[in-house]
Amino acid sequence: MGNRFWLIGVQVLDGLGAGIFGALTAMVIVDIMGDIGCYNLAQGAIATVQRIGALLSGLAAGAIVDHFGYSAAFLGAGATTLAALVVFAPRMPETAERETPVP
Numbered sequence: 749m750g751n752r753f754w755l756i757g758v759q760v761l762d763g764l765g766a767g768i769f770g771a772l773t774a775m776v777i778v779d780i781m782g783d784i785g786c787y788n789l790a791q792g793a794i795a796t797v798q799r800i801g802a803l804l805s806g807l808a809a810g811a812i813v814d815h816f817g818y819s820a821a822f823l824g825a826g827a828t829t830l831a832a833l834v835v836f837a838p839r840m841p842e843t844a845e846r847e848t849p850v851p
Contacts, residue, residue, distance in 0.1 A: 780841075 777790050812821040
């Protein structure tokens with residue numbers, strides 16, 4: 749009986765995270781593309797890379813779980829996330845204008 753509540757809670761948080769991630773991705777693409785006009789192409793490229801990453805992530809996690817167990821898979825996912833944060837966060841440019849004119 750208690751497992752249903754955990755499942756519903758996880759699903760709600762997953763949906764909330766996916767919604768926020770989807771909205772922020774679109775906003776970042778608009779900011780980066782600017783006046784170039786290739787928004788749909790950029791959004792398609794980002795979606796393709798995300799899907800390939802999701803496929804490879806599941807495949808790699810399954811192989812790690814089979815050979816080393818769940819703890820190793822969890823630590824591997826955490827290490828990958830930390831590496832991405834260290835590599836990409838300092839290089840992500842700020843796209844907002846420095847001085848916003850007051851109307």
